[in-house]
Amino acid sequence: MSPLVGIVANPVSASDIRRVVANASTLQVTDRANIILRVLSALRACGVENVLMMPEKSGIRRHITRAYERAANLKEDIFPQIHHVRQDITTTVQDTFKATAAMKEAGCKIIIVLGGDGTHRAVVSQCGDIPIAGISTGTNNAFPEHREPTITGLAVGLAAMGRVPDAIAFEGNKRLDIKIGDRAEDIAIVDVAVVTERFVGAKAIWKPENFRELFVTFSDPEVIGMSAIAGLLEPVSRRDPHGLMVALSPPHEAKLRLNVPFAPGIIGAIGIGEVKHMMPGVPVKLDFPAGTIALDGERELAFDQTDDVTITLVKDAFRTVNVSAIMNYASKQGLMKLN
Amino acid sequence: MSNNPFPLPKEKLLEAYTKMKTIREFEERLHIEFAKGDIPGFVHLYAGEEASGTGIMMHLEDKDRIASTHRGHGHCIAKGVEVEGMMAEIYGKVTGSCRGKGGSMHIADLSKGMMGANGILGAGAPLICGAALASKYRGDGGVGITFFGDGASNQGTVLESMNLAAVWNLPVIFVVENNGYAESTSIDYAVAVDSYIDRAAGFGIPGVTVDGTDFFAVYEAAGEIIKRAREGGGPAFLECKMVRFFGHFEGDAQTYRAPGENEDNRANKDCLKIFRSKVTKAGVISDAELKKIDDAVLARIEASVQKAKADPLPTAKDLLTDVYVSY
Numbered sequence A: 001m002s003p004l005v006g007i008v009a010n011p012v013s014a015s016d017i018r019r020v021v022a023n024a025s026t027l028q029v030t031d032r033a034n035i036i037l038r039v040l041s042a043l044r045a046c047g048v049e050n051v052l053m054m055p056e057k058s059g060i061r062r063h064i065t066r067a068y069e070r071a072a073n074l075k076e077d078i079f080p081q082i083h084h085v086r087q088d089i090t091t092t093v094q095d096t097f098k099a100t101a102a103m104k105e106a107g108c109k110i111i112i113v114l115g116g117d118g119t120h121r122a123v124v125s126q127c128g129d130i131p132i133a134g135i136s137t138g139t140n141n142a143f144p145e146h147r148e149p150t151i152t153g154l155a156v157g158l159a160a161m162g163r164v165p166d167a168i169a170f171e172g173n174k175r176l177d178i179k180i181g182d183r184a185e186d187i188a189i190v191d192v193a194v195v196t197e198r199f200v201g202a203k204a205i206w207k208p209e210n211f212r213e214l215f216v217t218f219s220d221p222e223v224i225g226m227s228a229i230a231g232l233l234e235p236v237s238r239r240d241p242h243g244l245m246v247a248l249s250p251p252h253e254a255k256l257r258l259n260v261p262f263a264p265g266i267i268g269a270i271g272i273g274e275v276k277h278m279m280p281g282v283p284v285k286l287d288f289p290a291g292t293i294a295l296d297g298e299r300e301l302a303f304d305q306t307d308d309v310t311i312t313l314v315k316d317a318f319r320t321v322n323v324s325a326i327m328n329y330a331s332k333q334g335l336m337k338l339n
Numbered sequence B: 001m002s003n004n005p006f007p008l009p010k011e012k013l014l015e016a017y018t019k020m021k022t023i024r025e026f027e028e029r030l031h032i033e034f035a036k037g038d039i040p041g042f043v044h045l046y047a048g049e050e051a052s053g054t055g056i057m058m059h060l061e062d063k064d065r066i067a068s069t070h071r072g073h074g075h076c077i078a079k080g081v082e083v084e085g086m087m088a089e090i091y092g093k094v095t096g097s098c099r100g101k102g103g104s105m106h107i108a109d110l111s112k113g114m115m116g117a118n119g120i121l122g123a124g125a126p127l128i129c130g131a132a133l134a135s136k137y138r139g140d141g142g143v144g145i146t147f148f149g150d151g152a153s154n155q156g157t158v159l160e161s162m163n164l165a166a167v168w169n170l171p172v173i174f175v176v177e178n179n180g181y182a183e184s185t186s187i188d189y190a191v192a193v194d195s196y197i198d199r200a201a202g203f204g205i206p207g208v209t210v211d212g213t214d215f216f217a218v219y220e221a222a223g224e225i226i227k228r229a230r231e232g233g234g235p236a237f238l239e240c241k242m243v244r245f246f247g248h249f250e251g252d253a254q255t256y257r258a259p260g261e262n263e264d265n266r267a268n269k270d271c272l273k274i275f276r277s278k279v280t281k282a283g284v285i286s287d288a289e290l291k292k293i294d295d296a297v298l299a300r301i302e303a304s305v306q307k308a309k310a311d312p313l314p315t316a317k318d319l320l321t322d323v324y325v326s327y
Helices: A029-045 A060-073 A093-106 A117-127 A149-160 A226-233 A323-333 B010-035 B050-057 B073-079 B083-090 B124-138 B156-167 B196-202 B215-230 B261-268 B271-281 B287-310
Strands: A004-009 A050-053 A081-084 A110-115 A132-136 A170-180 A183-188 A191-195 A211-216 A243-249 A256-263 A266-278 A291-295 A298-303 A309-321 B065-067 B144-149 B172-178 B207-211 B236-241
Touching: A004 A029, A004 A093, A004 A149, A029 A050, A029 A060, A029 A110, A029 A149, A050 A093, A060 A081, A093 A117, A110 A117, A110 A149, A117 A132, A117 A183, A117 A309, A132 A149, A149 A309, A149 A323, A170 A191, A170 A298, A183 A291, A183 A298, A191 A226, A211 A226, A211 A266, A226 A243, A226 A256, A226 A266, B010 B050, B010 B073, B010 B083, B010 B215, B010 B271, B010 B287, B050 B073, B050 B172, B050 B215, B050 B236, B050 B271, B065 B124, B073 B083, B083 B287, B124 B144, B124 B156, B124 B172, B156 B172, B156 B196, B172 B196, B172 B215, B196 B207, B196 B236, B207 B215, B215 B236, B215 B271, B271 B287
Parallel strands: A004 A050, A004 A110, A050 A081, A110 A132, A132 A309, B065 B144, B144 B172, B172 B236, B207 B236
Antiparallel strands: A170 A183, A170 A309, A191 A211, A191 A291, A211 A243, A243 A266, A256 A266, A291 A298
16 A cells, blocks of 8 residues: 655745845745645655645645646646645644644654744654654755755655665654743754743844854754854764754853854854753753743743743654665665666 | 833833724724614724734834725724724714714824725725835835735735835835635635735745734834835835634624634634733733723723714715815
8 A cells, every 4th residue: 555645834934024134035835836746746756646735725735736637637647646634724833733643643654844944843743753854945944954855755755665774764863852840841853042032022033142042953054043053163963962052142242253144144243152062861951041942943932030941952852754865775776767 | 130021111012002902992892883873884893903003003103104994993093093083083973083074994194194094905005105205205214004905915006016116115014914804705715826925025025924913923023124114125015914803894794704713713813812911921011000901991982982973973064175185
């Protein structure tokens, strides 16, 4: 029986204030739909017959429906059958939570995610052991790797069809768990930033003068956003067992000042204090009186002096599809050879 | 450290709450009064959407101009138009903001920068481009805000205005108040380019979506956008996702809504409840302080209704006054 693959596509990622304060891109709904169509044809080429998608009412579904009609008219049999999760559409992150849970329940082998770091985080919070494959359609995208989605679709298709050993196809990832008191509040998959703003408001963070603490699961000098700060100090790979903690301050208060790409097109200075490794399983108590905790680039949790906030790095917390390893394996094993 | 975590001082938070509460009670009362049959014409109520108009208008001065919609009461109040004159206007009385000749859909007060509610869908956008051009020409730092709904966003006037604003780099903010319905038609039926942000991007205008039920989300995003426009950064587009508590117009049976939708909106998406919860939990404003505002607002609305009912109608000799302007 053909495996079931899930697709969660956030139709509204990349529409926050950074369109205005920076020159961040807007990925149009038609482009999102075209990405999904490319992924779908890649999945079908590998033998995947059924796909379960998150429903939305921002236009992706209708663009895809029209494309399927055109393909049928042209007698092109290039797409798998699409099913949509049956759920009310709220146009909030709740849609992602519910759809991911339903995909898990339905037995999806892999879930493909279109969105930024925030969307991936939302899926990870619900997907359990199901591997995810990320496609970047957000603003600051440290987590999903940048590549042509057709290739991601092929890798997912090969892995879902069982043509690549799990040990090669999938890999474990680190996660940051945030607790306030004994209460598990939330998670982050790339970074936790403590900022001085004490309200959630428009969510995005773009004012480096307000950044105070940073915790990252990995750091990469080739990305933008909070992970870039750590990446420009000490790159930490997704596979390294540790994460990184960086104390931040306004530039004039620090001995070391760093020029950082905080957001698309915004390069500015930030003051750097102590840089320390963060070891898995060791809770770190937040030493800052009041502010907001931003998870993967979005303010989510306001806290004050009465809150006992701890952050813990968890290793092997969730699985991702290793596209690079799969495609190299496919090359070596001749998986794409037709004769 | 101050115990106020919000980006406004306490007196401004109280002002914002007073505006939102005034809009809410104004509309709730009109919902009752309209059913009695004393109010001429139609009314379209803004209840549920208060955080959008107020979150934006808290950044504006009288020199900044707005163009509103058929659902304009909330924009008027948030921009500072007097409630008493508005109520009289809606009752068609000579003491109204427009001397009883405009009614609900044509309330204007140029002294407050309120260029008018507008019964023509999408008509505010070109007006505000003109106002913004005037501000740019004068160099007075004024901005223009045009509000429209998801239905009016399909009008050619809105699209042409976006083009003009982009080409002339005008200080205009296009605000789509997306309550999910164009009259009774769901957007997924009637809007070909489903994302408003995509439309703005087509004209090279940056677009931002915010949770329009959260005053603080609107306030923060609008603040950045308005500041940018004032300083010459050009037009921007803001989508506030929200809910409306009543029908498209008073008398609308709302058969297009899902079962329980109105109840869910009132219970979970009420921007006033959300605001109250945030400021009281943070210990910045007490329930008693809010209750005092609530009582004062209710008294003011009651007085405005009684006065409007008692005030005289225009007479036949008023028919041709205030209609044309002599230049």
